[in-house]
Amino acid sequence: MRPAVGAPLRRCTTCGGYAYGGAPACAVCRDLVDGIVEEEWRSFLHRMSIGAESEAGIAELVVDEPDRHDWRVVDAALDRLACPDCGDRLSRGPAGCAACDLAHGFRYAAIETDRPGVPAGNEHAIRVNVSVVRRPHFTSENELLTRRLLLPFLLVGFLPTIEDAHRIKTVAKGSDPKQKALLIEQAIENSLRR
Ligand SMILES: [Zn+2]
Numbered sequence: 213m214r215p216a217v218g219a220p221l222r223r224c225t226t227c228g229g230y231a232y233g234g235a236p237a238c239a240v241c242r243d244l245v246d247g248i249v250e251e252e253w254r255s256f257l258h259r260m261s262i263g264a265e266s267e268a269g270i271a272e273l274v275v276d277e278p279d280r281h282d283w284r285v286v287d288a289a290l291d292r293l294a295c296p297d298c299g300d301r302l303s304r305g306p307a308g309c310a311a312c313d314l315a316h317g318f319r320y321a322a323i324e325t326d327r328p329g330v331p332a333g334n335e336h337a338i339r340v341n342v343s344v345v346r347r348p349h350f351t352s353e354n355e356l357l358t359r360r361l362l363l364p365f366l367l368v369g370f371l372p373t374i375e376d377a378h379r380i381k382t383v384a385k386g387s388d389p390k391q392k393a394l395l396i397e398q399a400i401e402n403s404l405r406r
Pocket residue numbers: 224225226227228229231232233234235238239240241242
């Protein structure tokens with residue numbers, strides 16, 4: 213189950229970071245992130261009374277009309293389709309696969325609904341960070357690190373301001389690789405306090 217707004221952050225016992233934040237390297241965190249998408253897909257199938265045997269067919273319909281579905285349903289549908297060009301899960305193939313790039317672009321047409329009590333745009337930030345963590349090979353090391361470390365905070369309802377985001381980015385750029393994760397996390401926690 214995805215963390216609720218205002219829920220306390222908890223640590224992942226496998227990687228030691230905040231749960232969800234260790235993806236994609238930590239398998240437990242990676243499963244948690246995939247679970248955000250999978251949970252909504254299962255409840256979508258349930259609401260539509262669709263059995264697992266028709267999953268692929270319904271996935272195609274969803275991907276054809278991303279603007280009619282929640283982003284998690286669209287992302288889960290993409291996972292269920294093979295790319296006609298590279299054969300990987302659609303949108304998650306190697307850099308330079310045109311069909312994957314196109315599918316990735318369309319995912320952003322999906323519906324993003326903020327939960328009650330969060331700053332406007334929190335759900336968008338979650339969906340972007342989830343997408344980055346699940347397609348890590350498209351993102352620079354610094355950006356991936358920052359986005360994965362932010363994700364646990366976004367999930368409980370935090371959204372950095374533009375100034376906060378700049379501050380966090382500066383820390384990511386300027387710090388010693390060994391201390392970088394710790395310093396980014398401190399920068400996030402500092403903006404949370406403001
Ligand atoms: Zn972990």
